[in-house]
Amino acid sequence: PGTYMDQHGRTKQFRELSDYVAKCMNQHGICVVDNFLGDMPGEEILKEVQDLQSRGTFQDGQLVSSKGVQSSQNIRGDQITWVDGTEPGSKAISYLVSSMDTLLMYCGQRLKPVSIRGRTKAMVACYPGSGKGYVRHVDNPNEDGRCITCIYYLNKGWDSRETGGLLRIYPEGRSEVANIEPIFDRLLFFWSDRRNPHEVLPAYAIRYAITVWYFDTGERLRAKQRYRLPVESEKHPKWTPQHHPLPVTN
Numbered sequence: 729p730g731t732y733m734d735q736h737g738r739t740k741q742f743r744e745l746s747d748y749v750a751k752c753m754n755q756h757g758i759c760v761v762d763n764f765l766g767d768m769p770g771e772e773i774l775k776e777v778q779d780l781q782s783r784g785t786f787q788d789g790q791l792v793s794s795k796g797v798q799s800s801q802n803i804r805g806d807q808i809t810w811v812d813g814t815e816p817g818s819k820a821i822s823y824l825v826s827s828m829d830t831l832l833m834y835c836g837q838r839l840k841p842v843s844i845r846g847r848t849k850a851m852v853a854c855y856p857g858s859g860k861g862y863v864r865h866v867d868n869p870n871e872d873g874r875c876i877t878c879i880y881y882l883n884k885g886w887d888s889r890e891t892g893g894l895l896r897i898y899p900e901g902r903s904e905v906a907n908i909e910p911i912f913d914r915l916l917f918f919w920s921d922r923r924n925p926h927e928v929l930p931a932y933a934i935r936y937a938i939t940v941w942y943f944d945t946g947e948r949l950r951a952k953q954r955y956r957l958p959v960e961s962e963k964h965p966k967w968t969p970q971h972h973p974l975p976v977t978n
């Protein structure tokens with residue numbers, strides 16, 4: 729039987745990790761964390777995503793462009809579904825999202841100048857591997873409130889030389905690009921605004937990812953006033969470290 733990694737051990741790990749994430753975000757605006765949760769929890773999350781897919785909950789992603797919704801099946805093969813973590817069969821996804829929340833909470837005020845108090849639900853995405861990718865875009869080009877994009881990848885043994893599917897980021901004002909392999913148990917953060925245009929290169933194998941966008945409190949409030957959304961419509965995670973049973977770790 730495995731030993732429980734004690735809550736204290738994990739807290740210490742997250743504190744150190746948050747030092748790295750805060751520094752990396754302020755320096756580069758892009759941050760990669762490998763082996764975020766470990767093999768076991770990663771496998772649990774992958775299983776839940778595959779179950780979601782087998783239950784047919786994924787629908788084709790719509791490309792919402794500034795000209796309103798246009799169906800884009802021919803451009804993007806991605807399929808998406810939204811999970812808030814309370815649905816049956818989403819315990820591991822919920823553990824992932826609360827781990828993301830906790831890590832960002834430990835970053836606290838160091839992620840200047842944003843102050844994060846809310847986020848979207850988790851968007852589970854699957855590229856079927858038919859050679860489609862995702863056109864180059866900016867997640868938040870018009871100050872809709874989203875400040876940090878957080879993506880968790882689930883693809884075991886992914887090798888983009890074989891199966892493509894690289895995330896390519898073109899950091900604004902820089903000559904070099906960032907090529908991110910969507911490998912299993914990898915966590916990625918980047919600023920959601922125009923600093924990080926990005927694209928997903930055509931994928932030739934099934935490619936899973938789970939994305940959460942974190943809101944900057946001020947920007948989100950202003951965006952709501954512009955569109956008169958009820959301010960309470962956001963799911964505000966409580967910022968106390970979530971008490972949840974830690975997975976058995978060998």
Ligand SMILES: Cn1c(O)c(C(=O)NCC(=O)O)c(=O)c2ccccc21
Nearest residue numbers: 789806808853862867879895928937
């Ligand atoms: C399916 N999919 C996406 O894959 C990305 C995206 O940037 N993905 C990056 C990645 O998976 O590495 C998106 O930004 C996105 C935005 C709205 C709807 C669907 C979307």
Ligand SMILES: [Mn+2]
Nearest residue numbers: 865866867926
């Ligand atoms: Mn994107």
